[in-house]
Amino acid sequence: MSTSLRRWRWLPVVVVAAVALAACGGGSGDDSASGGAKKITFWLSTAAQIQGYTDLAKEFEAKEGVKVEVVNQPYDGYQDKLRQSAQANSLPDVASVPSLDTIWINKLQDLSATANNDANKIRKDLVTEQDGKVLAIPSDLTAAGLFINKSLFTKAGVPFPTDPAKTWTWDEFLAAATKVRTATKAKYDLVYDNSAARIRGFIYNNGGKGFQLGDDGKYQKPDDATVAALTKFKAMNDDKVMPKSVWTSGADPNALFKSGQVVAYYSGVWQVPDFADGITGFEWASVPTPGPVQATDINLGGKVVAFNNDKTASAAKKWVDFLFQKENYTKLAQSNGYLSVESGLALKYPFKSPAALAAFDLYNKEIELADPISASGQAAGTKLILEGKAVQDDPTKPEMAKFINGEQDVQKTVDNIVNGLNSQLS
Numbered sequence: 108m109s110t111s112l113r114r115w116r117w118l119p120v121v122v123v124a125a126v127a128l129a130a131c132g133g134g135s136g137d138d139s140a141s142g143g144a145k146k147i148t149f150w151l152s153t154a155a156q157i158q159g160y161t162d163l164a165k166e167f168e169a170k171e172g173v174k175v176e177v178v179n180q181p182y183d184g185y186q187d188k189l190r191q192s193a194q195a196n197s198l199p200d201v202a203s204v205p206s207l208d209t210i211w212i213n214k215l216q217d218l219s220a221t222a223n224n225d226a227n228k229i230r231k232d233l234v235t236e237q238d239g240k241v242l243a244i245p246s247d248l249t250a251a252g253l254f255i256n257k258s259l260f261t262k263a264g265v266p267f268p269t270d271p272a273k274t275w276t277w278d279e280f281l282a283a284a285t286k287v288r289t290a291t292k293a294k295y296d297l298v299y300d301n302s303a304a305r306i307r308g309f310i311y312n313n314g315g316k317g318f319q320l321g322d323d324g325k326y327q328k329p330d331d332a333t334v335a336a337l338t339k340f341k342a343m344n345d346d347k348v349m350p351k352s353v354w355t356s357g358a359d360p361n362a363l364f365k366s367g368q369v370v371a372y373y374s375g376v377w378q379v380p381d382f383a384d385g386i387t388g389f390e391w392a393s394v395p396t397p398g399p400v401q402a403t404d405i406n407l408g409g410k411v412v413a414f415n416n417d418k419t420a421s422a423a424k425k426w427v428d429f430l431f432q433k434e435n436y437t438k439l440a441q442s443n444g445y446l447s448v449e450s451g452l453a454l455k456y457p458f459k460s461p462a463a464l465a466a467f468d469l470y471n472k473e474i475e476l477a478d479p480i481s482a483s484g485q486a487a488g489t490k491l492i493l494e495g496k497a498v499q500d501d502p503t504k505p506e507m508a509k510f511i512n513g514e515q516d517v518q519k520t521v522d523n524i525v526n527g528l529n530s531q532l533s
Contacts, residue, residue: 144422146174147200151409152185159442160430167429173422175201200416200423203246203409206488207235209495215242216413216420221428228450229431232482235410237493244431247408247445250470250477251300251308251375252396253280254382256293257462258389259370263290267394271473274395277312277339281348284370288347294368296348298360299340303503304404305373307484310336311402316480318503318524320487324494326528329521337510337517344511355508375404376446376470383460393466395473402478406485408445446470491532502527 149160157179164175178199180188186208192198193211207215217240222229235243260267265287268275275283284296299305310317315333318326344351352358361381364372367389372378382391396403411430413423429435433449440447441454446467454471458464474481491497502524510520 144173144419146176147419147422147426148176148178149201149203149426150178150180150189150199151203152180152182152205153203156408156443156445159439159445162442163430163435163439166435167426171422171425171429173426175426198414198416200419201411201413201426203411204243205409207243207410207412207492209492211414212242212493214414215240216415216424217241218244218411218413218424218427221424221431224428224431227431227433227436230448230450232479232486233405233407233448235489235493243410243412244427245407245409245448246411247440247443248448248474249376249406249408250446250474250481251305251373251404252470252473253394254364254372254374254378254466255392255394256287256364256367256370256389257392258367259287259291259293261390263287265290267392269394269469271395271401271469271476274401275397276399277309277397280371280397281343285348287370291370293370295346295350295363295370297343297371297373298353298363298369299343299349299373300360300375301354301357301504303501304406304484305375306337306340306503306507308373308396308402308404308481309340311404311478311480312336312396312398312400313339314400317484318528319483320490324496325532326525328525334517334521337507337520340507341511341517351511354504354511376466379463379466380444380458382466383458383463390462392462393469395469400478401473401476402481403473404484405474405477405482446474450475496532498528498531500527500531 151157151160157177160177164177168174186205189198189202189204190208190210193214198211198214219241221227222231222234222241222244229244233245234241255267263286265283267283281296287293288296307317310333313332313336315336316330317333318329321327343349344354350358350363353360360372360374361378363369365386379393411427413427416423430439431449433452436449437452437454439445440452441456444456447454456464456467488498506520506523506527509515510517
């Protein structure tokens with residue numbers, strides 16, 4: 108059953124739930140008799156990154172006299188709950204959301220004053236803007252990157268770069284990894300996340316522009332450098348450089364790297380907390396992403412939006428502005444372990460692991476240096492949502508699996524990816 112069919116079949120349930128939410132009052136704040144908001148609600152969904160918001164909510168109440176009720180919603184069903192709340196006219200006042208939704212996008216306030224405040228230094232290329240209005244500001248960034256088994260490099264006596272401004276090429280990295288593997292009798296040079304987003308980073312690093320939206324709103328035929336990068340990636344899956352099982356049969360690259368038998372792992376910053384506590388059998392390190400093009404795949408950890416809930420609207424915008432003021436956002440990023448959306452901050456993260464602290468420092472430097480194409484994937488997704496469209500099932504993973512398995516050539520692979528993307532946009 109298609110996603111759209113499932114959505115229509117569930118519509119009656121959604122409507123019933125919306126009525127129920129309207130009856131119980133799902134989100135809006137409490138107004139005083141004088142009409143000034145005394146309480147607003149802030150929804151988010153997170154496993155651990157909440158302390159920074161809780162601390163700032165106390166400071167905001169002390170300064171502005173407005174209580175911020177921070178509500179951590181379960182991830183499963185979060186988007187549906189927002190839709191139901193919109194239908195019940197019971198949206199929260201502010202929310203951190205994984206993506207915008209056409210059901211409630213017309214209820215958002217303009218956050219231009221905060222986003223364009225030069226004192227905040229928010230990256231303009233990452234805000235969601237439509238018709239001159241800023242609809243969302245990202246709370247934080249995620250980025251793809253490379254980890255190594257530092258113990259194996261040390262044992263083999265092979266050096267590695269530590270400064271993103273002096274990174275290595277993919278060919279130099281692979282030569283070094285093979286040298287480490289053979290010297291230490293490790294099993295593989297590299298494991299690589301089975302992800303369409305992650306392979307975008309490989310394409311960009313190798314000079315390709317990947318699968319980009321054209322002026323006609325359709326995904327375009329990729330350039331020759333992209334085709335060459337995909338061909339190179341396929342060749343790396345030879346069960347020596349990389350195990351074919353990750354991309355063809357779902358083997359877990361995280362577990363393989365943690366086994367200590369893999370020289371390096373291409374994944375992303377979200378692995379850092381897990382590695383900080385979960386790897387005890389060897390030393391690991393985050394190292395500069397190989398080039399020749401200095402790029403990664405930059406995504407957004409969450410998008411902060413403010414809903415226009417009548418009497419609480421002004422307080423909601425004031426809370427958002429408070430969050431992104433340089434001093435406050437610095438506290439938020441440090442407490443929650445965020446990669447910053449503001450430039451020039453001196454962040455001190457609370458990790459005890461030196462490797463984790465070094466990793467965050469390196470990721471922040473890499474994002475500062477990354478080619479603008481690094482954020483184009485998430486930008487395309489946002490553009491489509493603003494147009495009322497979305498790619499629900501990216502065909503890159505299954506088509507690359509067929510290519511790696513020798514079931515089709517590279518031209519058939521890129522044709523199927525482009526056609527598969529565009530078939531969801533009509």
